Amino acid sequence: GDSVTQMEGPVTLSEEAFLTINCTYTATGYPSLFWYVQYPGEGLQLLLKATKADDKGSNKGFEATYRKETTSFHLEKGSVQVSDSAVYFCALSDRESGGSYIPTFGRGTSLIVHP
Amino acid sequence: EAQVTQNPRYLITVTGKKLTVTCSQNMNHEYMSWYRQDPGLGLRQIYYSMNVEVTDKGDVPEGYKVSRKEKRNFPLILESPSPNQTSLYFCASSPRLTYEQYFGPGTRLTVT
Numbered sequence: 001g002d003s004v005t006q007m008e009g010p011v012t013l014s015e016e017a018f019l020t021i022n023c024t025y026t027a028t029g030y031p032s033l034f035w036y037v038q039y040p041g042e043g044l045q046l047l048l049k050a051t052k053a054d055d056k057g058s059n060k061g062f063e064a065t066y067r068k069e070t071t072s073f074h075l076e077k078g079s080v081q082v083s084d085s086a087v088y089f090c091a092l093s094d095r096e097s098g099g100s101y102i103p104t105f106g107r108g109t110s111l112i113v114h115p
Numbered sequence: 116e117a118q119v120t121q122n123p124r125y126l127i128t129v130t131g132k133k134l135t136v137t138c139s140q141n142m143n144h145e146y147m148s149w150y151r152q153d154p155g156l157g158l159r160q161i162y163y164s165m166n167v168e169v170t171d172k173g174d175v176p177e178g179y180k181v182s183r184k185e186k187r188n189f190p191l192i193l194e195s196p197s198p199n200q201t202s203l204y205f206c207a208s209s210p211r212l213t214y215e216q217y218f219g220p221g222t223r224l225t226v227t
Contacts, residue, residue: 032213032215034215043119043219043220051213103148106157107156
């Protein structure tokens with residue numbers, strides 16, 4: 001079945017540092033890829049997405065590129081802020097053979113940004 | 116405002132006492148799902164629904180029931196809760212298969 005593997009956290013950075021959170025996937029079909037962010041005490045919200053190979057999703061200074069050849073969707077930000085402290089989830093959505101719909105999430109990576 | 120709402124947000128109950136967590140969306144989405152979030156395990160799908168009267172099991176359906184009688188509502192039912200169902204639960208909806216999901220704020224359930 002489908003799976004998503006993302007780097008374990010917590011990732012601890014100083015403000016204005018460069019961020020990379022790695023995400024790789026396996027899928028039977030041709031999935032859409034997503035990054036969600038979860039702030040403390042809240043539900044997940046979409047950060048960015050990409051639906052086909054070489055697409056780059058971007059939002060709030062975050063970027064990720066759909067790399068089919070390496071089955072990766074790494075999240076990057078050039079300069080993090082304290083307000084970016086949250087848990088980040090990589091996810092894919094794929095229609096398995098037979099028509100089932102079970103989106104797959106990574107385990108989440110906690111990001112802590114210090115002033 | 117487009118949103119997914121869940122109630123209650125917090126619930127403490129005892130083993131075996133039936134409970135229902137409600138979920139409602141106002142975006143006319145066809146697809147709705149329930150997830151549980153546990154430390155170290157990430158999000159796991161419990162049940163999903165592709166439309167009214169159409170539901171199917173996710174990864175961890177044991178001990179849960181759902182129904183979809185109206186497009187906007189997708190309640191989660193625990194007929195006989197047990198302590199291993201203590202978790203943070205999220206409802207989500209999506210306009211189409213493979214599109215992004217919109218999550219509710221979560222329900223923290225404790226079963227003693």
